[in-house]
Amino acid sequence: MSKVRHVLGISGGKDSAALAIYMKQNYPDLDIEYYTSDTGKELDETYQLIDNLEIFLGKKILRLTGANNSPELPFDHFIKMYGGYLPSSNARWCTKKLKLEPFENFVGNDPVVSYVGIRGDEDREGYISKKSNIQSIFPFRKNIWSEDVINKFLANSNITSVIEIYSSFSLTEKAERIIEILNTKISTSFNQQQKLNQLLDLGIKEFNKAIFQFIKNTNYPLSSEQTFALVENEDVLVREDIFSILEKSGVGVPAYYKEVEFEVNGKKSTYARSRSGCFFCFYQQKIEWVWLYEQHPELFAKAMEYEKDGYTWIQDEPLTELIKPERIEGIKEEYIKRSESKKSKIQSPYLLDILADAEEEGCASCFI
Numbered sequence: 001m002s003k004v005r006h007v008l009g010i011s012g013g014k015d016s017a018a019l020a021i022y023m024k025q026n027y028p029d030l031d032i033e034y035y036t037s038d039t040g041k042e043l044d045e046t047y048q049l050i051d052n053l054e055i056f057l058g059k060k061i062l063r064l065t066g067a068n069n070s071p072e073l074p075f076d077h078f079i080k081m082y083g084g085y086l087p088s089s090n091a092r093w094c095t096k097k098l099k100l101e102p103f104e105n106f107v108g109n110d111p112v113v114s115y116v117g118i119r120g121d122e123d124r125e126g127y128i129s130k131k132s133n134i135q136s137i138f139p140f141r142k143n144i145w146s147e148d149v150i151n152k153f154l155a156n157s158n159i160t161s162v163i164e165i166y167s168s169f170s171l172t173e174k175a176e177r178i179i180e181i182l183n184t185k186i187s188t189s190f191n192q193q194q195k196l197n198q199l200l201d202l203g204i205k206e207f208n209k210a211i212f213q214f215i216k217n218t219n220y221p222l223s224s225e226q227t228f229a230l231v232e233n234e235d236v237l238v239r240e241d242i243f244s245i246l247e248k249s250g251v252g253v254p255a256y257y258k259e260v261e262f263e264v265n266g267k268k269s270t271y272a273r274s275r276s277g278c279f280f281c282f283y284q285q286k287i288e289w290v291w292l293y294e295q296h297p298e299l300f301a302k303a304m305e306y307e308k309d310g311y312t313w314i315q316d317e318p319l320t321e322l323i324k325p326e327r328i329e330g331i332k333e334e335y336i337k338r339s340e341s342k343k344s345k346i347q348s349p350y351l352l353d354i355l356a357d358a359e360e361e362g363c364a365s366c367f368i
Contacts, residue, residue: 012046040073
């Protein structure tokens, strides 16, 4: 097998940026290749973040693009190819053509460990590559392993081999309980997530060591590695930790996360953008479209131009309707109601914390 490559994608969002910093600070001996997939339609703040990261990392972040031989910007090239059909949550050709395919071309058939910035307070795996030569690792989570690895490791058919692996460790007083859990088959009354959580609670390092040993007999990229530094990792990082890493490192929080004040019918509030990615991303909330219209009118106008062929970014509402004064007023008022109901529960200087449910939507390759 070829030498394993370690790669980390920078989306321009807070989580992937913080992960790059975290890996540099905690695993400086890992030779990580950093890359970003540039659609040509990112906010200026995204490019500034990438520049700041390059300074901190002391290493270039490789710019990947789709449609390398086209004279047009990547997104414009592909939207023509799709006949003006705008991407949507049901047809994410943008993620496939502008993010995943450039990444998969970049790694080719080499064995690759890809580090993904999904946090410990998120319950998702993301829209990531499923190529067999690419193994995803999630350093911010209690469980750093991907779902496919866990499925194999905890399969009822592998109970005996996994017990043998664990039995080779010095488990001391935890041994009896760990073996008891391992011997319990996954069923309707004891599901895989319960088994996973109980094993992690009894020892993250032991669990990681067991999986690392288990995959030696598989074709995963890490199967050829003698050691893997993250086996010892017990960190679980949540949203608050991400902002702390960005600020303390000097890289800074992307400017589009910062609140901007507005007033409607005598009520004051603030808005911001909750995600990185293209400025016209269809996953945006309507208040974010209003933010774009009021803070970056030139970009909003460009987004409107893409609707000329009859397709819309928002289902059943063209942008020409969204920017009518009475519609903007209604969007802001509804936003204030929703944010006030959550603000009492969450204390944070960042609006995406208050509107956390918006952050859960979207493609991992675009936003983390």
